[in-house]
Amino acid sequence: xxxxxxxxxxxxxxxxxxxxxxxxxxxxxxxxxxxxxxxxxxxxxxxxxxxxxxxxxxxxxxxxxxxxxxxxxxxxxxxxxxxxxxxxxxxxxxxxxxxxxxxxxxxxxxxxxxxxxxxxxxxxxxxxxxxxxxxxxxxxxxxxxxxxxxxxxxxxxxxxxxxxxxxxxxxxxxxxxxxxxxxxxxxxxxxxxxxxxxxxxxxxxxxxxxxxxxxxxxxxxxxxxxxxxxxxxxxxxxxxxxxxxxxxxxxxxxxxxxxxxxxxxxxxxxxxxxxxxxxxxxxxxxxx
Amino acid sequence: xxxxxxxxxxxxxxxxxxxxxxxxxxxxxxxxxxxxxxxxxxxxxxxxxxxxxxxxxxxxxxxxxxxxxxxxxxxxxxxxxxxxxxxxxxxxxxxxxxxxxxxxxxxxxxxxxxxxxxxxxxxxxxxxxxxxxxxxxxxxxxxxxxxxxxxxxxxxxxxxxxxxxxxxxxxxxxxxxxxxxxxxxxxxxxxxxxxxxxxxxxxxxxxxxxxxxxxxxxxxxxxxxxxxxxxxxxxxxxxxxxxxxxxxxxxxxxxxxxxxxxxxxxxxxxxxxxxxxxxxxxxxxxxxxxxxxxxxxxxxxxxxxxxxxxxxxxxxxxxxxxxxxxxxxxxxxxxxxxxxxxxxxxxxxxxxxxxxxxxxxxxxxxxxxxxxxxxxxxxxxxxxxxxxxxxxxxxxxxxxxxxxxxxxxxxxxxxxxxxxxxxxxxxxxxxxxxxxxxxxxxxxxxxxxxxxxxxxxxxxxxxxxxxxxxxxxxxxxxxxxxxxxxx
Numbered sequence: 001x002x003x004x005x006x007x008x009x010x011x012x013x014x015x016x017x018x019x020x021x022x023x024x025x026x027x028x029x030x031x032x033x034x035x036x037x038x039x040x041x042x043x044x045x046x047x048x049x050x051x052x053x054x055x056x057x058x059x060x061x062x063x064x065x066x067x068x069x070x071x072x073x074x075x076x077x078x079x080x081x082x083x084x085x086x087x088x089x090x091x092x093x094x095x096x097x098x099x100x101x102x103x104x105x106x107x108x109x110x111x112x113x114x115x116x117x118x119x120x121x122x123x124x125x126x127x128x129x130x131x132x133x134x135x136x137x138x139x140x141x142x143x144x145x146x147x148x149x150x151x152x153x154x155x156x157x158x159x160x161x162x163x164x165x166x167x168x169x170x171x172x173x174x175x176x177x178x179x180x181x182x183x184x185x186x187x188x189x190x191x192x193x194x195x196x197x198x199x200x201x202x203x204x205x206x207x208x209x210x211x212x213x214x215x216x217x218x219x220x221x222x223x224x225x226x227x228x229x230x231x232x233x234x235x236x237x238x239x240x241x242x243x244x245x246x247x248x249x250x251x252x253x254x255x256x257x258x259x260x261x262x263x264x265x266x267x268x269x270x271x272x273x274x275x276x277x278x279x280x281x282x283x284x285x286x287x288x
Numbered sequence: 289x290x291x292x293x294x295x296x297x298x299x300x301x302x303x304x305x306x307x308x309x310x311x312x313x314x315x316x317x318x319x320x321x322x323x324x325x326x327x328x329x330x331x332x333x334x335x336x337x338x339x340x341x342x343x344x345x346x347x348x349x350x351x352x353x354x355x356x357x358x359x360x361x362x363x364x365x366x367x368x369x370x371x372x373x374x375x376x377x378x379x380x381x382x383x384x385x386x387x388x389x390x391x392x393x394x395x396x397x398x399x400x401x402x403x404x405x406x407x408x409x410x411x412x413x414x415x416x417x418x419x420x421x422x423x424x425x426x427x428x429x430x431x432x433x434x435x436x437x438x439x440x441x442x443x444x445x446x447x448x449x450x451x452x453x454x455x456x457x458x459x460x461x462x463x464x465x466x467x468x469x470x471x472x473x474x475x476x477x478x479x480x481x482x483x484x485x486x487x488x489x490x491x492x493x494x495x496x497x498x499x500x501x502x503x504x505x506x507x508x509x510x511x512x513x514x515x516x517x518x519x520x521x522x523x524x525x526x527x528x529x530x531x532x533x534x535x536x537x538x539x540x541x542x543x544x545x546x547x548x549x550x551x552x553x554x555x556x557x558x559x560x561x562x563x564x565x566x567x568x569x570x571x572x573x574x575x576x577x578x579x580x581x582x583x584x585x586x587x588x589x590x591x592x593x594x595x596x597x598x599x600x601x602x603x604x605x606x607x608x609x610x611x612x613x614x615x616x617x618x619x620x621x622x623x624x625x626x627x628x629x630x631x632x633x634x635x636x637x638x639x640x641x642x643x644x645x646x647x648x649x650x651x652x653x654x655x656x657x658x659x660x661x662x663x664x665x666x667x668x669x670x671x672x673x674x675x676x677x678x679x680x681x682x683x684x685x686x687x688x689x690x691x692x693x694x695x696x697x698x699x700x701x702x703x704x705x706x707x708x709x710x711x712x713x714x715x716x717x718x719x720x721x722x723x724x725x726x727x728x729x730x731x732x733x734x735x736x737x738x739x740x741x742x743x744x745x746x747x748x749x750x751x752x753x754x755x756x757x758x759x760x761x762x763x764x765x766x767x768x769x770x771x772x773x774x775x
Binding site: 011023025054055056058059064066108109112115116119218253262264285 | 289406409410412416420427428452551552553554555583586594595597601602645
């Protein structure tokens with residue numbers, strides 16, 4: 001089966017004073033992978049700066065702009081067409097129990113290979129006093145445990161926009177029990193890592209047509225490494241396993257590695273930024 | 289005659305517990321220093337006072353200055369220069385040179401390994417946590433093949449002579465080691481002041497450093513480039529080593545640039561010139577990793593060039609030293625140097641390592657906490673002598689404070705026995721006489737695919753405060769011209 005999506009990303013920046021020189025990097029292009037085909041990219045900006053495609057330090061495609069004309073306002077619009085293929089499979093995959101898994105995870109090779117996604121980061125560290133929030137059950141399989149964690153995170157946090165930002169730590173989020181998809185994802189990743197399961201932060205787009213949480217912004221979810229399955233996506237904000245509604249852009253240790261927009265702007269004074277995302281699907285007939 | 293010769297050294301006090309570079313155990317001047325001793329002895333102290341003040345103003349006039357961080361009134365200072373040179377005979381130098389090259393090669397292979405297959409970690413020879421917990425470890429460097437396979441193009445190795453007469457390495461500096469310009473300036477200054485002394489010794493030149501550095505930079509050019517355009521990038525004139533950056537650019541005959549002079553377009557690096565953009569192929573960078581590229585590292589960096597890392601990753605520009613080398617000059621990694629040398633080169637280390645206690649290991653932590661007064665405590669990730677505590681100079685309260693600091697974050701500290709750096713007669717302004725002062729030696733090693741070069745001289749740093757063991761310029765050290773003799 002496959003589904004075609006049109007994703008539109010727009011951003012508008014307004015500056016109090018003239019900007020002489022600016023450099024932007026957008027990490028917003030859907031990744032090409034087993035389930036995603038990128039059909040077309042269209043990227044425009046209001047001041048006609050040339051688009052440069054470049055691969056960042058973590059190997060993801062970015063669009064970069066370097067302006068040399070003075071401006072006070074600039075807007076960007078990107079349109080991507082993606083074909084997402086998927087299998088209708090609702091069975092729970094069989095995966096090793098936590099006990100079996102722990103034996104594998106204790107080998108040096110495993111630790112070396114997955115160290116990056118087991119490492120605590122600024123946004124995925126939980127203070128020692130709060131590590132007992134969620135316990136894995138040794139007799140259950142990894143997959144069942146992660147589903148339970150997904151469900152627990154979904155219940156524990158209340159989705160509330162505007163109360164947290166990219167600098168809010170888990171310490172605070174755990175106390176206040178609310179946040180947005182980034183916070184759900186960081187909490188899920190942190191607990192997964194605490195239990196020795198490699199977890200990474202995924203940035204992408206979500207098809208909201210089925211009424212999922214995540215407003216009209218980029219979405220975030222988690223991927224964990226499960227032996228025999230590979231990297232499996234969990235979306236704790238919506239208590240679902242990542243599926244054909246999830247269009248992946250990039251992954252990293254946490255939000256810092258996946259920030260969709262980075263800019264180096266030479267100006268003084270204040271500025272305003274707004275982004276919006278829309279995802280429109282078009283169900284395609286089975287192509288087999 | 290003998291009495292006159294000894295005139296200026298007549299008040300020289302020899303502490304029998306210290307290893308003196310020019311006197312042997314029986315108090316006789318060593319053969320290699322005898323001629324120099326005779327010549328210097330022919331001068332009066334007043335000559336020294338005059339020569340010394342001349343040398344000082346010559347440094348000021350040439351702008352050979354530096355600044356010390358963390359002081360309220362930032363002032364330009366000269367790195368005090370001592371007129372009495374240090375001599376290293378060729379047989380001793382051979383050991384230092386071979387040892388420095390051995391370490392540079394081993395560190396380079398180590399860096400390749402930890403940013404590729406990580407075999408040394410898989411075999412548990414170096415603990416994984418030690419590498420990945422280092423702030424200087426860069427995930428982004430994984431899988432990147434730097435041109436020629438070289439990471440630490442330039443290494444500065446800090447070596448001391450202990451009272452057992454053996455050389456020990458205190459640390460390897462493979463981020464942006466500085467000091468080489470002083471080696472060359474010290475030679476020039478000494479030649480101006482006392483040209484005659486050079487007639488009596490066959491001393492290796494030190495002025496060939498720049499040509500060797502340029503040769504290296506050109507040899508690691510990106511693929512497909514015929515004649516590479518090399519530049520030196522500096523954080524700017526407020527950096528403590530700005531003089532050196534400008535000196536090296538000038539003597540290599542390449543441009544000295546700041547971040548804002550460069551820009552990246554379609555993954556190529558260009559320099560802004562009045563004739564329009566000019567492509568840059570090799571950058572000798574004297575800014576730290578975290579400031580290189582605000583898109584990839586510290587977003588608030590105004591010193592770097594947006595997009596530089598992607599250009600590097602794509603192989604369109606070479607950075608020397610490579611990003612991420614700092615992980616190997618972490619002081620905790622230093623302690624594994626003997627194992628690292630054996631693992632990659634299958635050789636025994638030529639230069640000794642100082643025994644090091646890792647506070648991250650519970651049993652060693654306990655020893656350190658109980659024996660602070662006999663140890664030097666060092667933070668693993670600081671350079672320039674900042675944050676070092678020397679146990680026997682601490683008060684009870686200070687020891688408690690250090691103990692508390694270590695307990696809070698054991699990973700951050702290593703401890704070593706207090707090494708007794710050798711001493712060398714040094715002219716002291718205040719007392720207008722020669723006194724014993726502790727010295728070390730920083731060697732400068734250049735490593736290329738088919739090139740190994742150690743500057744035959746190096747920087748002898750002197751701790752000018754009596755009894756002080758920290759020789760860093762930022763901690764009030766001075767320096768000496770260092771002569772390596774020809775065979």
